[in-house]
Amino acid sequence: MNDLSRRAESDATTRARTIGREEESDLGADRLLVDVANYVCGYEIKSRDAVKTCRFAILDFIACALRGSCDPSCAKLLGPIVPGMSVTIGAHVPGTEYYVDPVTAAFNSTTCARWLDYGDAFYGAEWTHPSDVIGAVLSVSEYVSRLRNERGLSVLSMRDVIVATIKAYEIVGVLALENSFNQIGVDHGVLTKAAVAAVTTSMLGGGRLEVMYATSQAFIDGSGLRCFRHYPCAGTRKGWAAGDAAARGVSLALMTMRGEMGYLCALSAPVWGFNDVFYRRQDIVLKRDFGEFIMENVVFKPSFPSEIHAQTAIEASFRLHPQIIHRVDEIHSIAVHTTRSAVRCIDKTGPLSGPADRDHCLQYAVAVALLYGNMTSDHYEDSVASDPRVDELRRKILIAENPQYSADYVDPDRRSCANSVQVHFKDRTSTNKFEVEYPIGHRRRRMDAFPALEKKFISSLHKKFPPERAGFIFERVTDAQVFDALTPMDFMELFNATPHPVLLPPMRAAPGVFDYTPIDNRASTLGLRLTDGNSARAVEAEAVQQA
Known part of the structure; x- marks a missing residue:
């Protein structure tokens, strides 16, 4: 780039920033962006x-x-957008050999995590999956760390990733508490996009103004339809829509950090702003200050995959399984009482087009849970769906809203997601009504959830890696002190399909839960300072050989 081009780019950046500040002071930035x-x-x-x-x-x-x-249906979407492309400084995609740019890595990682609908959730007026942001945070943190490492600067730690993740969760969840995008037929992906844009801009070195610029761009993008989540259009896009939103958020953050201006009245601008165009001329409501509430109250799915509103219905059906499995032919009807949100989101009758449709069907989930007493991602495949008993039971399930369940669902002190299931037989007898108020991943059941999450994690490791490596990974990342001290580079390397040898630094003596020291990027994972011309891997290999 010649001097004239550099000067023109600098002048454009200065003008953009000046205009932004004038808008903020003269017209007033949207309160949400501030x-x-x-x-x-x-x-x-x-x-x-x-x-x-x-x-x-x-x-x-x-x-x-x-x-x-x-x-396989997920794997075909992974890798660089253009086959054969490679990058020097990028980020890994967990469980694969892909090393791609952070935008593509955010799409790949998030798509993998959302594909089987096994991740966490948070529900308010809108239904969201806060963990949709993690793929972007991990990708950007690894990219930033590698970039800083190349320049001889200190890198991030996983403790920095924790802070960024908590903040991204909070933005997604607080916006979901009072603002129902599903009521107007648009998707909640805009929340993921805005949260990712805001947090990753900060991770890339942006300040308040840059964060506002990037967030404004996310709202200007607006939100797509959610028809792909519902009959008759339900399909696999719901597996990659979150990845698309996360990747777009990272792209907007990178664009902002190159000097692109923002639009500080993007939400409130008359006629053309987000509120008038996408939100029926209503303002987005924030009734709660941003803090740590969402992470503290997120709902996990540690035991079985399903749409969040079906979790307690499945658990109740598991309890009924021993009572009905030998009397399936005698079943007359199955009464399911649930919340208004569940009725709106997953009450489906008629043909189901595939796994993506089945895992968002309350009747299918209850029928399979009653018949098999278990639920895995395999139960949404054709091999189980072709069991004639499944559709027979689906036709006998009667869904009804319980007003108290709906009230408790939005009660900030309860935030339950209740379902009850009762089976009635042809001889006019019936089972007891089994009611489950809180899913196992709810905050009120954390003592049940955390051990189940560890079991889920080690099981997932064994699906992908040999036993020795799975045990090695589990031992390290489940130790809080080691976890916090890891760099994002070393953390992501653990889950690379073809990893380099990873050696962790020695444990420090009983630090407090908030005490950590960022690892100097000029040292290898063994704590050895690098010299010119030597890579971290070469130094580590030499140290291991000497040992």
Whole structure:
């Protein structure tokens, strides 16, 4: 680039920033953009509960991604957008050999994790999957760390990833509490996109203004339809829609950090703004300040994959399985009481087009759980769906809303997701009504959830890696002190399908839960300082040979 081009680019960047500041001071930036920027750039994470839960959330994301990468229908979407392309500084996709740019890595990782609908969820007026942001956070953190490492600067730690993840969860969830995009027929992907754009801009070095710019661009993109999640259009796009939103958020962050301007009235602009165009001329409501609430209250799916509103119905059906399995031919009807949101989202009758349609059908979930007493991703495949008993039971299931369940669903002190199931037989007898108020991944059942999440994680590792390597990974990342001290580079290397040898630094003596020291990027994972011309891997190999 010649001097004239550099000067022109610099002048354009300066003008963009000046215009942005004038808009902020003269016209006033949208309150939401200001609140997001203040939170991302200035809020200090203090909740020990949120930090602990976030570690589980990240590992659960990896578990889901490893499982998803094994599915052929998911695997065909992975890799660089243009086959054969490669990058020097990029990010890994868990469970694969792919090393791609951070935008593509965000798409790949998030798509793998969402494919089997086994990840966490949060529900309010809108239904969301906060873990959709983790693929972007991990990809950008690895990319930034590798870039800084090349320049001789200190790199990030997984503790930095935890902080960024908590903040991204909070943005997604707080916006979902009071704003129902599903009521107007558009998808919640805009929440993922906005949260990713905000947090990754900060990770890339942006300040308040840059965070506002990137977030405004996410809302200008708007939101797509959600027809692909519902009959008659339900299909596999719901497996990669989150990846698409996450990748777009990273792309907007990178564009902003190259000097692209933002639009600080993007939501409130009359006629042309987000609120008027996408939200029926209503303002997006924030009734809760950003903090750590969402991470503390996120709902995991540690035991079986399904849409979140079906989790308690499946659990209730498991309990009924021993009572009905020998009397299937005698069943007259099955009464299921649920929430208004479940009726709206997953009450489906008629033909189901495939796994993507089945895992969002309450009747299918209940029928399979009653018949098999178990639920895995395989139960959504044709081999199980072709069992004639499944459709026979589906036709006998009667779904009804329980107003109390719906009220408790939105009650901030309860946030339940209740279902009850009762089976009635032809001889006019019936089972007891089994009611489950809180899914196993709910905050009120964390003592059940955390061990189940660990079991899910190690099971996912064994699906992808040999036993010795699976045990090696599990031992290290489930130790909080080691987890926090890892660099994103070394963390992601653990899950590479063809990894380099990974050696962890020695344990420090009993530090406090919030005490950590970022690892100097000029040292290898053995703590050895690098010299010119030597790579970290070469130094480590030499040290191992000497040992």
